[in-house]
Amino acid sequence: ILITRDHNQLQLKNTGIDSESEQDYMKLYNLGGGAAKNIKIEIYIGSEDVLQEKYVNILPSKEGYLLPINKDVFTEIENTIQNNGYQSDLNVKITYKHNVSRKTQELHLNGKIDSFNTYDEKSVYELQFFDKKQYN
Template identity: 45%
Template sequence: FIPFLAFDQIIIEQTDRLKLKNITESDADYVNTAFKLQNLGGGTAKNIDIKVYLDEDENKVLQEKHINILPSNKFYLMPINKKAFEEFEDTIKNNGYTTNMYINIKYFSQISKKQNSITYRV
């Protein structure tokens, strides 16, 4: 049971305001203003560092978060901050489907004791 961390998919809808929805959740407002981090591998991930940044430049950080532990049967909601919302809105206004936003997750596995790193394009 090696942890593998990933974010839930988000549907974005532009009405009078930007509306986000995690596809595996109900319409609860707090879920729809957060990135939902899930532990897909079933193991326990420790010392998780999450960095959301722009343009493949890790110095253009939109937000960062450190989580001590994420057990296999839990998920973590990382609130989407104003800068990330603005990037979503700019992408939609420019008729884009892919933002310039990246998410990097670094974490340790209980079993392997190695640091794993994953980068996602939003």
């Protein structure tokens, strides 16, 4: 996910989506190998300050889900960029039932923002989410 700042306005750009229009969502792909259902997505700061919750019934393997991003999430991204932070306090928790094994799966991700490129009036950053277990 690329984030651009053009004249102090942030905009998301999902690199897998060919669109010139403004994007205020992230696209989730192939969750649970295409066998995920009863999906709950929480975006939060730290460990308890939930900014946004979404529920998705099923996410088939050949389709993606457009996760809308609200103003609070954009504010956290902006704060991280202004503080020159590369690891944000933005976290995502995804809980889903696997359609085949019937087990509940839980995934914890942490957002990292890297400076990608800077132009005269425009800055570009990359937003990536990593498994929190890898970086703790």
